[in-house]
Amino acid sequence: MSTASVIVTGASRGLGRAIAIALAQMGADVTINARTEAALFDVKQEIETLGRRAEILAGDVSEADVAERLVAAAMLAFGRLDAVVNNAAVLQPVARIAESDPFAWRQNLQINLFAPYLITQAALPHLRRAPQGRIINVSSGAAVRATVGWSAYCVSKAGLNMFTNVLAQEEQRIVALAVRPGVVDTSMQNTLRQLGKNAMEPEAYQRFIAYYQQGQLLPPEQPGKAIAAMALKAPLSWSGRFISWNDPDVQSLFMT
Ligand SMILES: NC(=O)c1ccc[n+]([C@@H]2O[C@H](COP(=O)([O-])OP(=O)(O)OC[C@H]3O[C@@H](n4cnc5c(N)ncnc54)[C@H](OP(=O)(O)O)[C@@H]3O)[C@@H](O)[C@H]2O)c1
Numbered sequence: 001m002s003t004a005s006v007i008v009t010g011a012s013r014g015l016g017r018a019i020a021i022a023l024a025q026m027g028a029d030v031t032i033n034a035r036t037e038a039a040l041f042d043v044k045q046e047i048e049t050l051g052r053r054a055e056i057l058a059g060d061v062s063e064a065d066v067a068e069r070l071v072a073a074a075m076l077a078f079g080r081l082d083a084v085v086n087n088a089a090v091l092q093p094v095a096r097i098a099e100s101d102p103f104a105w106r107q108n109l110q111i112n113l114f115a116p117y118l119i120t121q122a123a124l125p126h127l128r129r130a131p132q133g134r135i136i137n138v139s140s141g142a143a144v145r146a147t148v149g150w151s152a153y154c155v156s157k158a159g160l161n162m163f164t165n166v167l168a169q170e171e172q173r174i175v176a177l178a179v180r181p182g183v184v185d186t187s188m189q190n191t192l193r194q195l196g197k198n199a200m201e202p203e204a205y206q207r208f209i210a211y212y213q214q215g216q217l218l219p220p221e222q223p224g225k226a227i228a229a230m231a232l233k234a235p236l237s238w239s240g241r242f243i244s245w246n247d248p249d250v251q252s253l254f255m256t
Contacts, residue, residue: 002079002080003027003028003029003052003053003078004027004028004029004080004082004083004232005028005029005030005031005074005077005078005079005080005081005082006023006028006029006030006031006081006082006083006084006085006231006232007030007031007032007033007070007071007074007081007083007084007085007119007123008020008023008030008031008032008033008085008087009033009034009061009070009084009085009086009087009088009115009119010033010034010061010087010088010089010138011030011032011033011034011040011043011087012032012034012035012036012039012040012043013034013036013039013186013187014184014186014187014188014220015087015138015181015184015186015220015223015224015227016032016034016085016087016088016138017039017043017220017224018220018221018223018224018225019085019087019224019227019228019231020032020043020047020054021043021046021047021050021221021224022221022224022225022227022228022229023228023231023232024046024047024050024051024052024054025050025225025228026228026229026232027052028052028082028228028231028232029052029053029054029055029077029078030047030052030053030054030055031054031055031056031057031070031073031074031077031078032044032047032054032055032056032057033056033057033058033059033061033066033070033088034058034088035058035059035060036058037056037058040056040058041056044056053077053078055073055074055076055077055078056073057069057070057073060111061088061111061115061118061119062107062110062111062114062115066115066118067115067118067119067121067122068122070119070122071119071122071123071126074126075126080126080129080130081123081126081127081130081133082127082130082131082132082133082134082232083127083130083133083134083135083136083231083232084119084120084123084127084134084135084136085136085138085227085231086115086116086119086120086135086136086137086138086160087138087227088111088115089111089112089138089153089156089188090107090108090111090112090153090188091108091150091153091188091191091192091195092104092108092152092191092195093105093108093152094149094150094191094192094195094196094199094200095149095199096148096149096151096199097151099199100151100152104152105151105152108152108153108156109152109155109156109159111156112152112153112156112157112160113156113159113160113163116137116160116163117163120135120163120167123135124171124174127171127174128171128173128174132175132236133171133173133174133175134174134175134176134177134230134231134232134234135164135167135174135175135176135177136177136179136227136230136231136234137160137161137163137164137176137177137178137179138179138181138227139157139160139161139164139178139179139180139242140153140157140180140181141180142154142157142158143157143158143160143161143178143180143242144158144161144242147200147204148199148200148201148204149196149199149200149201150200160178161178161242164176164177164178164240164242165240168239168240169240172239173236174239175234175235175236175238175239176239176240177230177234177238177239177240177241177242177243178241178242178243179223179226179227179230179242179243179244179245180242180243180244180245181218181223181227181245182218182222182223182244182245182246183208183211183216183217183218184217184218184219184220184223185212185217185218185219185220186220189208189211189212189217192208193208193209193212196208222245223245223246226245226246226250227245229250229253229254230243230250230253233253234253
C-alpha cells in the first residue's frame with residue numbers, strides 16, 4: 001500500500017508544525033499550509049530529513065480559492081488524500097463584545113470555522129476514496145466553556161464542534177473528530193498573555209499567566225503526536241466525538 005497523505009493547516013509553527021512533523025515520523029507524506037511561506041520551507045526540510053515528502057501551499061485559509069488549491073496540491077503531489085487536520089486558527093479579537101472590532105470578529109469565524117468547512121468540502125471526494133478518510137478539527141476547551149473576552153473564538157470552536165457532529169452523521173464512512181489539544185506553549189498563548197489583561201476576567205487571565213510562569217504549558221510535540229495518531233488511526237466508531245488529546249482511548253492508538 002502506498003504512503004498515507006495528510007493535509008495540515010496552520011503548520012508553520014506551534015501545534016500545526018508539531019502535528020506535521022509527528023505525521024512524518026509516523027510515515028505519512030504531508031501537505032502543509034499557513035501564510036508564512038519561509039517557515040513552511042523550514043518545516044518541509046525537517047520532514048524531508050525524516051525521509052518523508054512535504055508539499056507546501058502558502059496562503060490564507062480564509063481566502064476563497066485556498067481550500068481548492070490546497071487539496072489540489074496534495075492530490076498532485078501524492079495522488080491520494082487520507083486525512084485533513086484543520087488546525088489553523090486565531091484567538092483575536094481579544095475584547096469584550098461591546099468593544100470588539102466587527103471586522104476582526106468576522107475574520108476569526110472565517111479562519112476558524114468557515115475555512116474548515118471549505119477545506120472539508122474540497123477534500124471529501126478524495127477522502128471517500130481513501131481506505132479510511134479522516135477529518136480532524138482542532139477545537140478547544142473554549143468550545144464548551146464561555147470565556148469573557150473571547151466571544152469570536154468560543155463561538156468559532158463551538159461551531160466547529162457542531163460542524164464535526166453533522167459531518168460525522170452525513171459522512172458515515174469518514175471519521176470526523178473535534179480534538180481538544182490542552183493548553184499548549186505556542187504563540188497563541190503569547191497573544192493571550194499580551195492582549196488578555198484588559199478584556200478577560202482577572203482570575204481567568206491570572207490562571208493562564210500562572211500556567212506559563214509555572215511551566216505548565218504543554219510542549220506542542222505532546223498533543224501534536226496524539227493528533228497525528230488520530231489522523232492516521234482513529235477508528236470509525238469514534239466519529240463525531242469531541243475528544244481530548246490525552247483521552248485514554250488515544251493511548252490505545254499507539255499500541256496498534
Ligand atoms: N495554544 C493553545 O493553548 C491552544 C489551546 C486550545 C486550542 N488550540 C488550537 O490549536 C490550534 C493551533 O494553535 P497554536 O496554539 O499552534 O497557535 P499559533 O502558534 O498561533 O499557530 C497558528 C497557526 O495557524 C496559522 N494561521 C493563522 N491564521 C491563518 C490563516 N488565515 N491562514 C492560514 N494559516 C493561518 C499560523 O501561521 P501563519 O501566521 O504563518 O499563517 C500558524 O501556523 C488552533 O486551532 C487553536 O485554536 C490551541
